[in-house]
Amino acid sequence: MSEKTIGVGGESFGGEVLLGGLGSPEDWFQEGPAKIEVRDGGFYIDATAGGYSAFHVKAFPAKMLAQYTCRVLPSENSWHNVNIISHCQPKQQGTWPIVENGEYKGYRELDNYIVTFLKANDEERAQSGGCTGRQRLRRNPGFRLVDEKLIHPSEPEVDYRITFAAQDGRLRYWIGDQLIFDWTDPEPITGEGYFALRTWQTVSVYKDICVLALD
Numbered sequence: 001m002s003e004k005t006i007g008v009g010g011e012s013f014g015g016e017v018l019l020g021g022l023g024s025p026e027d028w029f030q031e032g033p034a035k036i037e038v039r040d041g042g043f044y045i046d047a048t049a050g051g052y053s054a055f056h057v058k059a060f061p062a063k064m065l066a067q068y069t070c071r072v073l074p075s076e077n078s079w080h081n082v083n084i085i086s087h088c089q090p091k092q093q094g095t096w097p098i099v100e101n102g103e104y105k106g107y108r109e110l111d112n113y114i115v116t117f118l119k120a121n122d123e124e125r126a127q128s129g130g131c132t133g134r135q136r137l138r139r140n141p142g143f144r145l146v147d148e149k150l151i152h153p154s155e156p157e158v159d160y161r162i163t164f165a166a167q168d169g170r171l172r173y174w175i176g177d178q179l180i181f182d183w184t185d186p187e188p189i190t191g192e193g194y195f196a197l198r199t200w201q202t203v204s205v206y207k208d209i210c211v212l213a214l215d
Contacts, residue, residue: 004212006067008163009177013065015212019056022209028054028197032102042207043197048075051200053085053102059094059192061213062087065165066195068209072156072202080119080133080154081202084164087193088112098194108143111189114198115164115173115181119154137173137181147181167214 005014022028022043025036032052037044045052060066064086072080089111090098099106107114120134133154137146152175163174169188173181197206 004210006065006163006210006212008067008174009179013165013212013214015063015065015214017210018058018060018064018213019209019211022206027057029057029096029098030054030102031097031099034199039205042205044203044205045197045199046075046203047081047199048078048201048203051102051104051198053099053107053196053198055085055088055096055098055194055196056211060195060211061192062188062190063167063214064195065163065212065214066209067161067163067211068197069159069161069207070197071159071205071207072154073204074156075203077201078119078156078203079201080117080156081199082117082154082160082162082204083198083200084115084162085194085196085198086113086115086164087166087189088196089189089191089193104200107140109141112140112193113166113171113189114138114140116198117152117154117160117162117175118200120150124150135173135175135180137171137183139185146183149180152178152180165214 033049034047034052128150
């Protein structure tokens with residue numbers, strides 16, 4: 001595998017490239033009422049019917065960085081969900097599905113981190129001075145809310161560059177070059193785990209993913 005350096009928010013991260021591109025839909029195990037369609041060099045996912053997760057079939061190490069681009073497309077009642085599940089450790093390693101039908105509550109029972117980036121409701125917009133987006137970082141099992149922010153919009157037809165890095169229990173998450181979360185888990189998840197693109201009631205297109213095993 002090749003080595004690569006990724007810069008984000010004024011910092012640089014180097015490591016071995018574990019995933020350099022989306023590959024084919026067969027490289028992702030899909031849970032929930034949607035299917036990947038390959039369009040214009042990306043993955044088009046219509047998950048308006050409910051919750052959906054696409055897990056890469058390869059497990060990644062605990063020290064890792066994932067970066068990708070996502071665009072939400074206009075659709076009725078869309079929640080603009082641009083979410084991830086990382087470090088997911090199923091009850092039986094390598095057994096699919098991890099959670100039947102991609103039911104969100106099922107992931108709450110497993111070791112993983114979930115980051116959500118979605119549309120704020122009217123009350124949240126009023127409280128944040130008009131920000132249209134909400135971000136949450138959770139630690140499972142237990143669905144523990146670690147941090148919540150209302151500092152970045154979640155608009156349709158905008159390309160968002162998402163970066164998630166985990167090093168020795170320190171988790172960081174950027175939208176573009178804006179650091180949203182920086183939290184150190186006192187009991188970090190160790191060992192290999194699975195990474196998923198997660199969404200709900202949203203039509204979106206994903207492109208240009210890269211996953212590094214961090215030095």
